[in-house]
Amino acid sequence: MIQILHNLPDNMVGVELSGEVTKKEYDTIFPEVEKLVKKKNKINYLAVIKTPLSHLTIGVWWDDFKLALKHYSKWERVAIVTDEENISTVANTFDFAYPGDMKTFKVSEFEKAVQWASGTKATVA
Template identity: 25%
Template structure:
């Protein structure tokens, strides 16, 4: 069985703070049962109204239907808290999913092929 899940971290580069999320394998409903409370707990302590997010989906194979719905609900609930979202992706379908997400998010969303370019973009005012 191939590993799947989500790792979450809080990072800082110079004066820019952001949430770093790495998704891998085929995400399932259970993955969101652990991820959502963890991120919501971290967000409840943030005093800044807007956050920058770095999402690495280069190892993501996809979602089960329930997990896709969980992802959509989470994004809709917190969409106004995310100012900039940098998505590192390696497949064409991942970029397509990212562009659809852009329809629902008021903040900026950009896709990148590597970590460095994503961080540079997040640091820009």
Template identity: 25%
Template sequence: MVQILNTKKDNLISAKISGKISKNDVEKIHPLIHDIVDKGKKVDFYFEMEDFHGYELEGLWADLKVDSAHISDYGKMAFVGEKKWQEWAAKATDFFTSSEVKYFDLKDKEQAKTWIGQ
């Protein structure tokens, strides 16, 4: 499940993620990406993962399609989590993008918010 969080930064998508990401969850975020890109800005992300278990198959496929279409539109990404595999996933994301990607432990979420400019 993806819960969009309020933010003052107009090019930041901030969300709390738990459970498994579905296709509907990805469809919530995609128009937000377009709104930012249409303003001529890079999209920054803050994802706080708590009790997160990955993707449903359709959610993964939808996310891959969105990311492949917008990968050059992404700026900074802050992944905040509680599991070692989430840190590895953030490092993999950093490898495949030109974005600046950082992983923070859940206990360091205030540091992540400062880094992303939330």
């Protein structure tokens, strides 16, 4: 399941992934990113991943790659928030292939991840 996160700084998009995540669900992220690009002309992104790597289908990985490429020069910061060690390892291993700066955080560091991804010191509501 994918849930769009609200109450974040207005210069970022945030999502939470839990349970099994399919390509169809992942497609709901694209319009949020498009709105942000139109509004800010850059992308700061936060993904809270509360599901094992095995619950992300191949379609999700393909869509993630397409999302990264679509506005390649617009990506600024990507924060991956997870306690799933395999996801952190994959994110840290392949961060060179994705545009912008990427950093991983533990779930307990959510506030710190929001601040880093948005480039602000504002607190989350």
